Amino acid sequence: MIDALTDPLGAVTATISVVALLALVSVLVLLARERRQVRRAGELLLLARELRHRYDALQMVTKEGVLVQSLGGRVLDMSERAASILGVERDHAVGQAIGDLPMVLLNEQGLAMNPAAVLGTRSSNGHLPHAGESALVGVALPGQHGARARMVQVASRLVPAGHGNEPAVLTTLVDVTGRREVEKALERSEMQFRVAMENAPIGMALVGLDWHLVEVNTAFAELLGTSVEALRGYDLGALSQPDDRQVERRHVESLLAGTQHRFSQEKRYQRADGHLVWVVLDVALIRSASGDPDHFVVQARDTTESRLHSELLAHRAMHDPLTGLANRTLLQEVLQSVLEQPGGAQHVAVLACDLDGFKPINDRFGHAAGDEVLVHVAGVLRAATAGRGTVARLGGDEFVVVVQDEDSARAVFEVASSIHAGLREPVRIQRRRVPVRVSIGIALAEPETLAGGAPALLAAADAALYRAKATGKSRTEVYDPSMETAGGREGMRAELLHGIEAGELMLYYQPLVDLTNGRLMGHEALLRWLHPHRGLLLPATFLPLAQESGLGVALGIRVVEDAVAYLARCADQQRWLSINVSADQLGDGELVSHLLAAVSRHRVAPGRLVVELTESSLVDSGTRIRHELTQLRSNGVPILLDDFGTGVSSLSYLRDLPVNGVKLDMSFTSGIPDDPAAARVSRALGALARELSMITIAEGIETEEQAYFLQRNGWRYGQGWLFGGAQPEETLA
CATH class of the missing domain: 3.30.450.20 (PAS domain)
Structure with a gap:
């Protein structure tokens, strides 16, 4: 009985033990699971913190600001960059409605805008924003009145499940103020460039x-x-x-x-x-x-x-202004260039021309008629040369042709023959037919002449021309060594020196009258050379040679002696005589001392001898020349400035040089009264001279109308063909 009772109790105990063991196992399983969940939660928290850290770090370096809002318009998150762009505090902004933030957004017209509509909770049409929608707005920062608004590019998009299970609005903000300024600056620069370029x-x-x-x-x-x-x-x-x-x-x-x-x-x-x-x-x-x-x-x-204009100036520097032919400088360059070419000397010849009887044409019909003759002769020379060379005018009535041809010897004679034929017909001048003839000298490219280069060849042609003049004129002579080159230009220098010493140079006298009453007041002395073979030569024929060869002072002294002697012989002791003195004749005192000595020796009143200063453009008012002019004036010798009005420095000479009067250049006189510009200039120069109380003389007067106009406009005295040409002393009244 006791065993029966005992066995059930043991069974119960055993059952309870089993149940307790199962419960313990369950608790242990639950604890292990809880621990895993806690560990997982910690790992997730660490991951979340790491992601947040990375997100914050990314926002620190990016130029874009990020704003996250609920659909209701409440700020869920805002990056520091977004807060800086919008001018708000991040911690204060999170959790607030977007419309409650202290910021002012402006459109391009400067009008305030609804932040909720701009920053993405609702678009302008009331719908939720779609990806890609963007707008450019201005952000006026609080407390910065008067400052320019920031320009911000705003783009919003709807993010599903961005707020728990609810969608959210993600807005990006980019400050484009600098970029816009750069773009505007570029646009402004481009516009300015295009405007500048177009205009x-x-x-x-x-x-x-x-x-x-x-x-x-x-x-x-x-x-x-x-x-x-x-x-x-x-x-x-x-x-x-x-x-x-x-x-x-x-x-x-x-x-x-x-x-x-x-x-x-x-x-x-x-x-x-x-x-x-x-x-x-x-x-x-x-x-x-x-x-x-x-x-x-x-x-x-x-x-x-x-x-x-440059080509015109270059042409003028190398060509004769009257005829358009090459001048001496260009001629020498052309000839030298031809001779320097390989074989060029074999195809060249030089022809020198000088008109016969040119002086009487000038004396009878005037210089204008003489210029017509020279222009006509230039045309004849061009036609005769027919493109076979270069035609040049050296000065006065002297011409030279450099003939270039395969057969230069034959071509130069053809040119000479054509020149003579072209001048057989008289030249029509002032309704008259005037015969014009020419003497020609030819130099071929022979070894004797080529040895001296271009100057020697020109001198040879000149020597042949001299022979043609001396043996009857109106003919052609060819150079040969028997003439000797000294018979050319160098020979003329020797002849000129001999002519000065032998008294072959003489003075001709052109009247100077008072324009108010036509009374004869005096004369201008004009130099002529009565050459024993070439006849009466004008100054243009020998004055350049005298200046080049250093005979200018000797020639000036000869003129002074003859002029003072004429004044001493003159019956009318009130008449005065003017002589031309160039700048190259002054500076060493020789001419001035001879002039003052001659006046004193012949007992002539110093005021009767007048010095006309020519080539005034060469005068430096600060040199010895000014001193000599002052010396003349202080001794009573009047000084006139010739060719007045033609030089750019003429007016300064009135101030800087001791002159008593001026002489109007004939280029102005010839234009009166038809040329209004010449009339105005002569009137203005006359008024200027009168204002300075100077003697005023106008030259080149050929008509009564010119004389009347000049007299009315301040020119007291005059000379020209109207009152008579230059005449020798024996023909003077």
Whole structure:
């Protein structure tokens, strides 16, 4: 019985033990599971913290600000960058409604905007934002009145399950203030460049690396006589003349190679109408930020007018202004150039011409008629040469032809024969037929003459001409060594010196009258050379030789002695006589001392001898010349400024030099009264001279009308063909 009772109790105990063991196992399992969940939660928390840390770090370095809102417009999160852009505090903003934040958003017109509509909880049409929608707004920061608003690019998108199980709105904000300023600055620079380019007074163009025009301005198109549209895309090199393209291409290649930074080239362009224009092209290569060539900037300046002006000045410097023929300088250059060419000396000859009886034409009909004759003779020489050489006028009535031909010996005689034939017909002057003849000297390119170069060849032709004059005139002589070159120009120098010493040079006297009553007041002494073989020679024939050879002072002393002696012999002791003195005759005191000594020796009142200062453009008022002029004036010798009005410095001479009067150049007188400009100038110069209380003389008067006009406009005295030409002393009344 006891065993039966005992066994059930043991069974119960055993059951309880089993149950307790199972419970313990369950608890241990639950504890292990809880521990794993706690560990997992810790790991997730650490991961969340790490992700947040990375998110915050990313927001610190990114330029974009991030704003997260609920659909109700409450701020769920905001990056520091977003808070900085919007000008709010991040910690204060999170949890607040977006509309309650202290910020002001502006549109492009500067009007306030609803932050909720701008920052993405609702778009302008009331719908939730879609990805890609963006807007540019201004953010006016609080407390910065008057400051410029920040320009912010705002883009919003809907993020599913962005707030728990609810969607959220993710808004990115980018401060583009700097970029916008840069863009505006670039736009402003581009606009300014285009305005400057379009309105530039010179041609401008942008040219691609292939040397094709990308853009041109109106001035460039007008320069080429076409339109802007027609030039775009056109090859700039194709506009050039063929001779200029190779040089231009070399310059362009040098720019691309980096050996030069810019270049300038004067060249010709052909306009659309076919005319050529001269242009100075200035080209610069523009490189990109990386240093690679990008494009060219070209400026084109029209230099056609200045080029023509320079060519005109160069032509004037090398040509005779009356006939248009080459002058002495150009002739010598041409001849020297021909002789320096290989074999050139074998195909050249020189022909020297001098008119016979030219002085009587000048004396009888006046200088204007003489100029007509010279122009006519120039035409005859051109026609006779027929392109086979160069025709030049050396001065006065002296001409030279340099003949260039394969058979120069035959050609030069043909030219000489044609010249004589062309002058057989008289020249019509002032309704009269006046015969004109010429003497010719020829020098062939022989070894004797070529040894001395161009000067020797010219001297040989001159010696032959001298022989032609001496043996009857109106004929042709050919140089041979028996003439000796000294018989030419060098021989003339010796002859001139002999003529001065032998008294062959004499004075002719042209009347000077009072324009108010026509009374004879005096004369101007004009030098002539009564050459024993060539007859009476005018100053233009020998004065240049005298100056070049240093005989100017000796010639001046001869003139002074004869002029003072004439005044001493003159019955009318009130008459005065003017003599011409050039600048090269002054400076060493010799001429002035002889003049004052002659006046004293002949007991002539100093005021009766008047010095006309010629070649005034060569006078330096600060030199010895001024001292000598002052010495003359202080001794009572009046000084006149000749050729008044023709030099650019004439007016300054009135101030700087001790002059008593002026003499109006005949170039102004001849234009009166038909030329209004000549009339105005002569009137103004007369008024100026009167204001300075100076003696006024006008030369070259040929008509009563001219004399009357000049007298009414301040010119007291006059001379010219109206009152008589230059005459020797024995013919004077």
